[in-house]
Amino acid sequence: MIIKKNIIKSEFINRPNRFQAYVKINGVETMVHVPNTGRCKEILIPGCTVILRQEDNPNRKTAYDLIAAYKGDVLINIDSQIPNKVVEEALNDKRIELLSKYNKVQREKTFGNSRFDFKLTDELENECYVEVKGVTLEEDGKVMFPDAPTERGKKHLLELVEVKKCNKDAAVIFLIQMENVNYFSPNDTMDKAFSDALRFAEKNGVHVMAYNCKVGEDFITLYKSIPVKL
Template identity: 50%
Template sequence: MQYPMVIEGRFISRPNRFIAIVDIDGTETRCHVKNTGRCRELLVKGARVYLSVPENPDRSTAYDLVAVMKGNKLINMDSQIPNAAVAESLKTIPMFSRVTDIRREYTYGNSRIDIYAEDDGNRYLIEVKGVTLEDDGVVRFPDAPTERGVKHVRELIASMKDGYVPCLLFVIQMDDVRYFEPNRATDPEFADALREAEEAGVKILAYTCEVTPDSMTLKEPVEVRI
């Protein structure tokens, strides 16, 4: 997934979850934050950030904040890019190497599942979760309680009775991590649901990404510890 144009700035503040104030060449500029999560460990004053230029010139903000440097690690924090990255590279994942039909925003039950795919003998439901929370090489999801996330996990479990092959794919929006685990301290209900899903047979995968200031692509699988 590629952004057409990206510039660099320095993070100043975040007055609300949608807006960041960024220093661009000495000018304080309001930017849209493409992630409504807390991201407190990422958006610290003085952090180097990367801003994409949206296609709509009439927007109230001229830039989208899409990536940030945390120490020497570049992290993409655009919550919309994981779905696009998975759809773009789905066939590189061995489990999905033979799929011939890929659809996004597929309705199942009371939820919209991120990706539907099928091959000769299987119908897959793939729910994608972007991961930006990292501590000493361990990445966790979520960074805040997520009732919606729990609902999606329950829907994936339920889909098995209708003959689907469900998969929960955690897209780690950075490279060079040790393993993934649910963030039980923040959301024990999600952690319990994830364990229930694993025991029920839902496939749970986590992939790192190759991240540059203007792109993000799936890279390689990492260990999942439920």
């Protein structure tokens, strides 16, 4: 997907809380919004180059969203609103092979008492419910999720198992918001309960997939499947 709003580079200063950061724009210290509640401590390092997207809502307190940052030479998108948009584009373009038989893609659909990111339906009315998790944590080519404890994430996985029990298909897609990585694993150190739930879901028939992305300063698109090591 192409980011159509104005994009600029700046220098990261600090992040006093989850939603705000300070950057230098043309030498002027400026507060911006961070659309990611994760920690991103290994990415948002003082002095690093970050990418800002200009917003046009006059009611906002900040004029820019901090959507990406360079970790060395690698550009990592950190916008938590992006993964679902990228996956939706890929689903519609049939670029996720395991799910390519589904021709109807719906966002934010409920099954039982649960709301999932996507409901997919094929020509025979077979259904698949899909959850998407954005991944930004990388160490030496290994990418992991989560980067902060997530009770909500564990709940989603257990709900997907309930979908399988009703003879419907279920999947979780870890969208890696960068390109050059080797494999994906759950982050046992950060959240053992989530990691155990992911292994439990996989053993009960939930498809566990990871895809990396081609990332530029004004675009991000799903690229290719990455090995999953549980």
